[in-house]
Amino acid sequence: MTQPVLKIEKYSYAYPGSRDAVLKDIQLVINAGECLCITGPTGSGKSTLLLAIKDLLPDGRLSGEILSRKTGQLRGSDIGIVLQNPETQLLANTIGSEIAFGLENRCVSPDRMESRIRGAVSAVGLDFPLDFPVLKLSMGQKYRLIVASILAMSPRILLLDEPGAQLDPPGIQKLKHVISDLKNQGVAVVICEHHPGYFSDIIDIHRVLAEDGTLRPAADTPEIQPMAEHSPPKARELQGNPESLLKAVNLCVTENESLPIWSSANFTIEKGRRVGVYGDNGTGKTTLLRCMTGNITPAKGTISVFGKAPSPKWLRHKIGCLFQNPQKQIFENTVFDEIAFPLKRMGFSRSQAEGEVNRLLRFMEMEHLGSHSPHKLSFGQKHLVVLASALVHHPSLLILDDPFAGLDFRRRKTVQDLLMSVSEEKNMTLIWTGHHLDGLQKHADRVLEVSGGGIASRE
Amino acid sequence: MKSLFNLNRLSLKESLFIGFCAVFIVLLRAGLRLHLGIPGHSMLFTVFFLMLARACVPYRFSASFTGLIAGIMAVVLGLGKGGPLILLKFLPPAIVIDIGAMLIPAWHNRYLFCILIAALAASTKFINTYFVDYLIGMDPTVNLQHAFIGSVSGTLFGMAGSLFVPPIMGKLNAHGIIGRHFGDNPEVRRHGEEKT
Amino acid sequence: MHPANRKAFSPVMASRDPGGMPGRERQLSAGYKMMLCMALSISAFVARTPLPLLVLFLLNAVVLLWFRRGPLTLKREIRVLCWQIFIITGLYVLRFGFQSGWVPGFLTAIQLFLAFFPGVIFLQTTPQTQIVMTLEKIMPSRMAFVLAMSIQFMPLMIREIRTIYEAQVFRGARILPSDLINPKNWKDVLHCLLFPSIVQCMVAAHDIATAAKARDFGKFSKRTHWPGG
Numbered sequence: 001m002t003q004p005v006l007k008i009e010k011y012s013y014a015y016p017g018s019r020d021a022v023l024k025d026i027q028l029v030i031n032a033g034e035c036l037c038i039t040g041p042t043g044s045g046k047s048t049l050l051l052a053i054k055d056l057l058p059d060g061r062l063s064g065e066i067l068s069r070k071t072g073q074l075r076g077s078d079i080g081i082v083l084q085n086p087e088t089q090l091l092a093n094t095i096g097s098e099i100a101f102g103l104e105n106r107c108v109s110p111d112r113m114e115s116r117i118r119g120a121v122s123a124v125g126l127d128f129p130l131d132f133p134v135l136k137l138s139m140g141q142k143y144r145l146i147v148a149s150i151l152a153m154s155p156r157i158l159l160l161d162e163p164g165a166q167l168d169p170p171g172i173q174k175l176k177h178v179i180s181d182l183k184n185q186g187v188a189v190v191i192c193e194h195h196p197g198y199f200s201d202i203i204d205i206h207r208v209l210a211e212d213g214t215l216r217p218a219a220d221t222p223e224i225q226p227m228a229e230h231s232p233p234k235a236r237e238l239q240g241n242p243e244s245l246l247k248a249v250n251l252c253v254t255e256n257e258s259l260p261i262w263s264s265a266n267f268t269i270e271k272g273r274r275v276g277v278y279g280d281n282g283t284g285k286t287t288l289l290r291c292m293t294g295n296i297t298p299a300k301g302t303i304s305v306f307g308k309a310p311s312p313k314w315l316r317h318k319i320g321c322l323f324q325n326p327q328k329q330i331f332e333n334t335v336f337d338e339i340a341f342p343l344k345r346m347g348f349s350r351s352q353a354e355g356e357v358n359r360l361l362r363f364m365e366m367e368h369l370g371s372h373s374p375h376k377l378s379f380g381q382k383h384l385v386v387l388a389s390a391l392v393h394h395p396s397l398l399i400l401d402d403p404f405a406g407l408d409f410r411r412r413k414t415v416q417d418l419l420m421s422v423s424e425e426k427n428m429t430l431i432w433t434g435h436h437l438d439g440l441q442k443h444a445d446r447v448l449e450v451s452g453g454g455i456a457s458r459e
Numbered sequence: 460m461k462s463l464f465n466l467n468r469l470s471l472k473e474s475l476f477i478g479f480c481a482v483f484i485v486l487l488r489a490g491l492r493l494h495l496g497i498p499g500h501s502m503l504f505t506v507f508f509l510m511l512a513r514a515c516v517p518y519r520f521s522a523s524f525t526g527l528i529a530g531i532m533a534v535v536l537g538l539g540k541g542g543p544l545i546l547l548k549f550l551p552p553a554i555v556i557d558i559g560a561m562l563i564p565a566w567h568n569r570y571l572f573c574i575l576i577a578a579l580a581a582s583t584k585f586i587n588t589y590f591v592d593y594l595i596g597m598d599p600t601v602n603l604q605h606a607f608i609g610s611v612s613g614t615l616f617g618m619a620g621s622l623f624v625p626p627i628m629g630k631l632n633a634h635g636i637i638g639r640h641f642g643d644n645p646e647v648r649r650h651g652e653e654k655t
Numbered sequence: 656m657h658p659a660n661r662k663a664f665s666p667v668m669a670s671r672d673p674g675g676m677p678g679r680e681r682q683l684s685a686g687y688k689m690m691l692c693m694a695l696s697i698s699a700f701v702a703r704t705p706l707p708l709l710v711l712f713l714l715n716a717v718v719l720l721w722f723r724r725g726p727l728t729l730k731r732e733i734r735v736l737c738w739q740i741f742i743i744t745g746l747y748v749l750r751f752g753f754q755s756g757w758v759p760g761f762l763t764a765i766q767l768f769l770a771f772f773p774g775v776i777f778l779q780t781t782p783q784t785q786i787v788m789t790l791e792k793i794m795p796s797r798m799a800f801v802l803a804m805s806i807q808f809m810p811l812m813i814r815e816i817r818t819i820y821e822a823q824v825f826r827g828a829r830i831l832p833s834d835l836i837n838p839k840n841w842k843d844v845l846h847c848l849l850f851p852s853i854v855q856c857m858v859a860a861h862d863i864a865t866a867a868k869a870r871d872f873g874k875f876s877k878r879t880h881w882p883g884g
Contacts, residue, residue, distance in 0.1 A: 056868060081869045087811055088862035091804065091870075100881035102870035113881045149870065295821050312824045313831055321825040328815070328858075329822045331850045333633070345827030375634035389826060471867060474797065475860035478805030479812060486809065511853065528802055531790060534778065545774070594700040595766045598759070601746045608742070623845055630850055636857070 005156050005188045006030040006053065006074060010064035012213075013052055018060070022048045024213040025064065030157065035179060035189040037196045039218065040209035041408045043378040046192035047084065049209065050159045053190070054081045077106070080155030084162045086142045095121065095137075096130030099149045106153065120152035124178050139281035140171025147178060157188045164198045165406055168280040168435055172198050194408050242270035245397060245429050246292060250301035251455075253284065253291055261287050263300070265455035267448060269431065271396070274423060276441050277433040279450030285433040286324070288450065289399050292431065293321060305397070317346055320390035322400040327382035335361070335377070336370040338385050342393040353392075360388040363418055380411035387415060391422050398423070400432040404440065416440060469524075473516045480512040481529035484549070488533075499613030502552075502581045505529075507620035509553050510577065513560050514567035514628050515637055522560070526553025547591075551583035552617070567628045573621040581617025585610035685781050685789040688722060692773035699769035708762060711769050715776065722780035732775050740764040796878065804863060812859065816852045823847040 008028040014021040022045040030036055038046055051057045053066060055076050068074035083089055092098040099117045108116070117130065124144040128137075137145060143166055150158060163175055179189050179202050191199060196206060206218035252263035261284040269275050277285050290296045291303060294310030308314060320342075323329075332338040336357055343353040361367045364384045369377065374385050383406070390398060403419070404412050420443060423430050434440055441447065449456045469477070487504040513522040530546035559566060559576035566572040588606040597605070631637040683691070695715060702708045740761060747760025790799060824831060828847040829840035867873070 051865075054869060056865060077871065083862070083866055083869065085862055088808070088859060089866040089869075091807070091863070091867060093807075097881060101872075104878045104880060105871040105874055107875050107877070107879050110879055110882050113879075117881075153870070290821070293821070293825065312821070313833065316824060316827060316831075319825060321822055323818050323822045326822065328851055328855050329819055329826070329847075331630075331846050333630075342827040345829065373634050375636060393827075470864070471797075471873065472857075472860045472864035474801045475804060475863055476857055478801040479808075479856045479860060482805045482809050482812065486813075515857075528798070528805065531794075531802060532806060534774075591770065592763075592767070595763060595770065596700075596703050597743075597763050598747065598750065601743070601750050601760075601763075604746050604750075605743060623849065626845060627850055627853060630846075631853070636854055 003032045004029050005032050005068065005078075007067040008053075008064070009067055011052065011066060012063045013048065013057065014061040015048075016058055016060045021061070022213050023052065026215045028207070028215060030188045030190065032156070032186045032188055033183045034204045035183055035191065035199075035202050036205045036207065037199060037203040038190065038192045038207045038209055038215070039194065039196050041211050042194070042380045042406065042411060044209045044211050045213050046209050047161050049215075050081055050161050050190065050192055053157070053159060054079050056081070074156065077153065078156040079159065080150030080153060080157070081159040082143070082146050082150060082161060082163070084165065086139065086146055086166055089146050090134050090142060093134055094131045095126065095128055095134060095145060098134055098145055099152045102149055102153045116152045116154075120148040123151050123181065124148040125174060138171075140167050140174060143167060143171060144174065144178065147175070151182075155187065157190065158182060160189065160191045160193075162192060162194065162406070164193050164195045166281075170280060176202055194406075242272055244268050245271045245273075246303070246305050246431075248301065248303045251291070251298050251303055252300035253287055253296060254299040260299070260453060262450060262453050262455055265301070267455065267457045269429060269446075271429055272423075272427040273445045274430040274443055275432075275446050275448060276444035277431065277448045277450060278435070278441065279433075283450040285450050286401055288448070288455070289401055289431070289433060292399060293319065317342070317393065318396055320393070320395035320398040322387055322390045322398070322403055324401045324405060326386035326390075327379065329386055330374045330382060332374060334371050335366065335374050335385055338374045339388045339392055341389060346393060356392055356394075357388075360392060360418075363421070364388060364414060380407055383407060383411065384414060384418075387418065391418070394426050395428065397429045397431070400430070402433055402435075404434065416443070469516065469518050473518070474524075477512050477516060477521060477525045478528055480508040480525045481532055484508045484525070484529040485532045499584070499609070499611070499616050502584065502613040502617040503620040505549065505620070506552060506556075506577045506581055506617035507623050509549075509556050509580070510567065510573065510621055510624045511627065513556050514624060515631070519561065520557055522553040522556040523550065524553075526550045547587050548584075551587060552580035555580040555583055567624050570622065570625055573624045574618050577617045577621030578614055581614040582610060584613040683722075686792070688777055688781055689789065691718065692777040695773035695776075696770050699766055699773075702766065702769070703762070705762065708765055708769065712765070715769060715772055718773070719776050719780075722776060729775075732772065735771075736764075736768045739768055743767070796876070797873070800867075800872070804867075808859065808863065812856065815855050815859070816848070819851050819855065820848055823851075 006028070007030075008026050011023060011026040012021045013023045026049065028036075038049065040046055048057065055066075090098060092101055096117055099120050100113055103113050103116060121128075121130070124147050126141060126144055126148060134142065134145065143163065147158070147160075158179075164172060167175060176199060179191075179199070182189060183202070191203070193199065196203060208216050208218045210216055246269040248265050248267050251265040252260055254260050265288075277288055279285050287296060291298055292305060292310060294305075294312050294315060303310060305315060306318060330338060332341060337344075339357045339360060340348075340350070340353040343356070344350075358367065358370070361370055366381060366384065369381070374382060377385065387400075387403070390400075398419075400419075403415055407415065419430060422428060432440065446457060446459050449458060484505050488501040509522040509525055512525040515521075518524070526549035527546070530549040533545045533549070556576055559572075559579065563572050563576070566576060585606045588609045589602055592602040592605055593599075628637075695711070695718065698711055698714075702711050743764040744757055744760035747756035747763070750756060751759075790802070794802075820830065823843075826847075828843045829837075830843050830848055834840045835844070
């Protein structure tokens with residue numbers, strides 16, 4: 001257990017064309033069978049560190065050494081890495097061919113592949129035939145398939161980048177079992193994670209990668225806590241007799257015009273309510289939001305928003321939306337213009353928009369960035385800019401799909417405060433999707449639980 | 460082919476971006492055929508994405524590579540009515556764009572150069588049609604008229620498609636999204652790595 | 656994309672797919688099919704009189720029936736043929752008058768159709784896996800990989816663009832189909848949809864390339880192939 005498999009000494013790195021080093025004087029030793037968790041704010045360079053260990057970084061400015069690799073004790077092929085987005089890591093169509101991809105690249109002879117593939121599949125507990133289509137797997141299963149495809153290549157170190165961001169609680173539990181088994185077999189595991197609490201019982205060492213790029217021992221920050229317990233929603237008393245804003249009757253949505261994703265959904269959401277839509281991955285939470293915005297037509301039943309069947313054209317200036325990975329919508333030249341875009345399209349002049357945009361910038365502590373290119377902001381800042389853009393025209397209804405995805409503790413707090421403050425002040429109805437562990441559930445007046453092909457409402 | 464398309468000079472991400480441009484050419488061509496009945500409209504997207512690939516990826520044959528991939532893709536997906544001959548639809552305009560880009564540095568920042576190259580590229584549809592009809596033995600005058608009908612609107616659409624290139628490239632450059640190798644650029648890296 | 660179709664596009668699958676379809680033993684390989692169809696296509700350029708054209712037409716029909724693997728949909732091709740006949744015969748009639756123009760015009764239109772139709776036969780009767788497998792033999796492996804990945808990730812890219820589109824509509828972008836009637840709104844398509852979609856493509860290309868390299872793609876110039884499914 002004490003044999004070091006990886007030793008990094010005074011390693012610093014700056015991306016090509018960048019003056020500032022992302023990683024500074026990194027010192028790290030990992031022993032066989034150990035699980036190290038690296039946490040830290042969004043954009044601090046956690047992913048960069050993993051890519052550096054795997055030797056996947058572009059030729060930038062660097063100093064220091066990853067010793068074990070240099071001395072030949074550790075080859076690049078001894079390191080396996082699972083990157084953040086499972087969707088862009090699945091390169092084949094069936095479980096067998098996906099796992100075989102790495103072996104084919106290493107020119108492993110075909111007759112030796114099957115045993116390694118079957119071994120990897122059983123190690124991650126994927127009980128499917130090898131010709132099972134990857135497309136039909138859940139997100140958790142896809143993630144374990146990627147882990148299996150790495151395990152088939154017999155790594156001595158496994159690097160996992162933000163597994164918690166992709167997985168729901170059952171998926172996290174299963175991944176923890178896999179990691180425990182790997183540790184017992186002497187494989188060292190490095191996890192970069194915003195929420196180390198998800199994996200607290202299998203982690204041996206905690207480190208924090210600070211915003212300045214240095215790696216430090218972990219302090220007892222609020223992030224390093226075991227998983228938050230489910231907290232039941234607490235319905236607030238709304239003033240007067242709130243009118244119904246959204247009503248679903250016997251709602252059923254199907255996939256490919258045949259298979260129901262969920263059916264017989266009945267619920268009413270009153271003006272000013274805060275409603276959380278919760279459920280495991282793949283249960284149809286995003287589909288429900290798309291149905292509410294009129295981007296999906298229900299197969300059966302009816303849904304009405306502001307008293308009419310929803311359509312994007314009808315809802316365009318009435319609602320605000322924040323879809324997953326919102327930073328991909330960014331297109332304007334300055335942060336100010338990006339936030340003010342909805343007002344511009346509603347016919348407001350720049351001077352008319354100024355007051356509200358500046359108020360939001362102040363709230364997010366980003367006043368000094370108004371004239372900057374939004375593309376040059378950090379991930380968390382971009383997220384806030386797009387959220388502000390969804391709020392700026394004071395929509396009566398704000399729909400958010402996983403608003404915390406990829407954010408660190410500090411940014412989550414800012415998003416949460418902004419949402420609660422604006423919704424309180426403007427009596428705005430909030431509907432969001434999320435996982436049970438995201439901490440936003442305690443602010444919900446009501447929770448719509450999506451599971452087993454149905455939607456249940458709890459107050 | 461190996462010597463002409465020395466793909467080792469392209470990084471994998473650049474090759475994949477070229478592949479995506481080819482996908483869009485084929486998809487939009489197939490998708491819009493169902494909805495619009497205007498002849499030659501597919502040149503709008505063909506020329507735009509061929510030019511985009513050439514402008515974003517600093518490789519002498521980027522557009523030709525895109526055209527080749529688009530042609531093969533159309534064959535594989537069965538989206539062209541010409542079978543293996545569909546390659547003729549994508550390659551000639553792509554080659555013209557590559558030649559134009561070689562002769563005019565910084566062409567993608569100027570509307571005039573874009574329109575000029577696009578007009579030449581899209582007008583290859585005329586040569587294509589004329590060549591095939593000539594092989595068949597069509598009467599020269601009828602051939603000329605047939606090729607003209609097919610290519611004039613295509614050229615106009617191609618020129619219109621090229622008008623999108625300077626603003627898009629201007630934005631990509633201004634925001635630091637594109638450099639000599641776009642994938643090594645901190646902007647794309649940030650999007651890619653921190654995306655969840 | 657439907658999973659069944661997706662399977663057919665796999666790069667790696669392509670090299671492993673043993674054929675799998677009923678009646679495979681009667682079928683030519685994709686390479687031979689491609690060559691036969693090209694020969695038929697070239698013959699159309701030589702056949703210029705009614706009899707050879709009729710023979711070629713019948714030959715195409717025989718080949719179509721031989722290669723057929725299930726129900727065929729030739730609606731689009733028949734529409735193309737009719738349109739072709741209308742245009743070319745029309746042009747001949749305009750040039751030479753009805754009496755001496757309609758027969759050569761009609762024959763030329765048929766000839767043109769027969770030049771393209773073998774391609775349709777090839778594509779409609781050959782599974783994509785076999786086509787990709789054949790292409791892998793004649794093109795550099797990286798090009799085959801790029802081709803296969805571009806097709807494989809097509810649904811993902813479409814999903815990404817759809818998400819961007821829907822999000823921008825609710826931010827007020829005038830990009831709904833009814834907005835596009837007014838050319839003034841076209842610039843919203845450029846700025847709000849096209850630009851972020853291109854950036855997203857670059858990001859996806861970066862991610863996929865990193866994922867492939869993380870699993871040693873490109874380590875050796877040649878790869879082995881798993882024979883399983």
